[in-house]
Amino acid sequence: MPKLLLAGAGHAHMAVMAAIPQLRARGHQVTAIGPGHRHSYSGMGPGMLGGAYTPDEISFPVRNMIENRGGEFITGIVATINPRRNRVVLESGQEVPYDVLSCNLGSFVPDDILASGPDEPSFQSLASRNIFPVKPIEQLFWARQRIQELAQDRQVRIGVCGGGAASVEVAGNAWVAAMSGEGKGGIVQLFARGALLKTMPEKVRGLVRKTFRGRKIKIFEESPVLSVHNGSILLANGQSHTQDMIFLALGVKPSSVFRASGLEVSRDGGLLVNQFLQCPAHPDIFGGGDCITFSPQPLAKVGVYAVRQNPVLRHNLQAQLEGRPLEPFDPGGGYLLIFNLGGGYGILHKNGFAFGGRTAFRIKDYIDRKFIQKYAITRSLSTDD
Template identity: 30%
Template sequence: MSKNLKQKLVLVGGGHSHAIALRLWGLDPMPDIDLILISDVGQTPYSGMLPGHVAGFYSYAETHIDLNKLAQFAGAELIIDRAINLDLDNHQIVCESGKQITFDYLSLDIGSTPQTITVPGAAQYAIAAKPVPKFLDAWYSLQKTAADRPKQALSIVIVGGGAGGVELALNMQACLSEIIDKPQDRLQIHLIHRGDRLLSGHNDWVSHKLKKIILNKGIKLHLQEEVAAVFPDRVRCKSGLDISCNRVFWVTQAVAPPWIEESSLTCDRQGFILVRDTLQSVSHPEVFAAGDIATMTNYQRPKAGVFAVRQGRPLLHNWQQILQNQPLQVYTPQDKYLALIGTGDGKAIASWSKFGWHSALLWRVKDYIDRQFMNQFEG
């Protein structure tokens, strides 16, 4: 424990699990606890509404949680800084600014980042979907360029045929088609995917339906293609396919930030922290992890926002329990989940187990769910 009489709980990252847990903490705070939140941003994005923000359906404020306001509500100290190292022997988080912040208990919810390192030129010329602030800066710049030169041809390549890549392609097209003059002639969007079907984690109906929608909207789909190199003005695939483009967006399989694996925390092959059913690190019980950065050892689940949201309440409970030296609660994630995927046209696809549907009503359902989630952080 720290020399301070108060126990110190330090949170790193403003992901969905931490946001929910902080709000719940604020509703029923524990006395005599030093609560600290370290985040590299003051506004944290809600992943469920980001594609809609790209399409222009939602404003920046509607899609971001104000961590300053949330921390104040929870009685937490907010430190705007980037964690870059973890010294578990001395119970310290090392930040980019040089600050070293000690803790008694630590909780990590820092998300993930697309893997680009292995492809020559990708780290230099491709724009990763995460971290979101850098992605949005690049997207706003592209929007402005298109608006300033609506008669100029624009070609975009999106790498990755999972839900993120498909939603990005559809919503970028929805936005840019309203900006560019004669988009059917001047706008080209290419979607490259190494697999033989889109959204491999979903059922066949959803995969086939999204393929049909993609093609009907004029987006050029390149399945079973693997990017070999990225250049300033084009992408080259291993098959020899060469695509000229103005921008490349990278939305592939996610990995953990390198500093996590460089610590002595036990991780999986992608560098994500392995946690028990209590959301504690399997190697360091004083460390919790939730959201994309965590992999539950007993449950194989996709890195999806729905699981991060559900982890918020049990995470809070176990913080409270460990601070009071009480038994921790086991968390069991659901084995099936409803995925709602916006198609950029006021409709959405619902994916549930082996079933799928597509309609405008589903977009209204998705919009209602997302707004309800964000509304809890208002006031």
């Protein structure tokens, strides 16, 4: 029985997981590897920080989704891939065989700005030192609890490192978390390397600035973060800002698995794939989401592309198992982008059109919940090939 292995049970694999009964009916075995029995949806993570959602509301029960459809789920973390032996090696040492492999291993927030040295405590447990990278998403739930705990005693000082979409959403929702309940509130500072949201139209940037002024969230533009210490942020200009909570939202890098495996990668370490989402040097390896670099054209690290890759991966993985022609992936045109700034307020942007308000948040909430509901069921979906 040909073996399809899904390394990662993330956004780009949702349609494949839904089609497990159909794949099994055609004589294929499906196995998925994931670090836990649930997979959190990154698009709703900041909303969890702000209190709009619970962890269960923003996550897929991937283990049940796979096992109830007839697949096998292995709890583990991928360490390397051995394409010569068609094996995926887990950190536990377990080796999992495959005939066709698809990777959706996600990305991580680089931690190279964390101070280290003989006078700095170990950063092994960042959460215990109130330092929270925006990934893994699950950490934002614990960050909310910690903010509210600190706010019981004092006005909590919150620093956000980064000037992109993730940092803006985290800053807005961290402020909401601090102001919720009966605590003493909080002060939020955002430190951007260059201009705030530098790739966004000025209207979007203006809406964010206006919202943050109303909340007294201070934006430091052209202020690169040199290092993060326990309880402080040191800027390249020598300024130091004391913080009770620090969030790291300095962009993401693809999983380090591919470079460690000797596979062909891009400069940032993403698995290089062709128009079929396939590794050219190893045709039985495919990938989607943040962990890949799409060689035909650059793609932003946004969830919309993982969602659009779903049907192509669904088709191509089965086609590769059966020796049939592959379909190319078309990234499509512009996409709708909505920032959740917390408190039921959002900013919507598409093709130069932008507005802010509660309607924008309600649109995002509807789209996100619909996506969760579409795939977070344990029966199969209709998937015609």
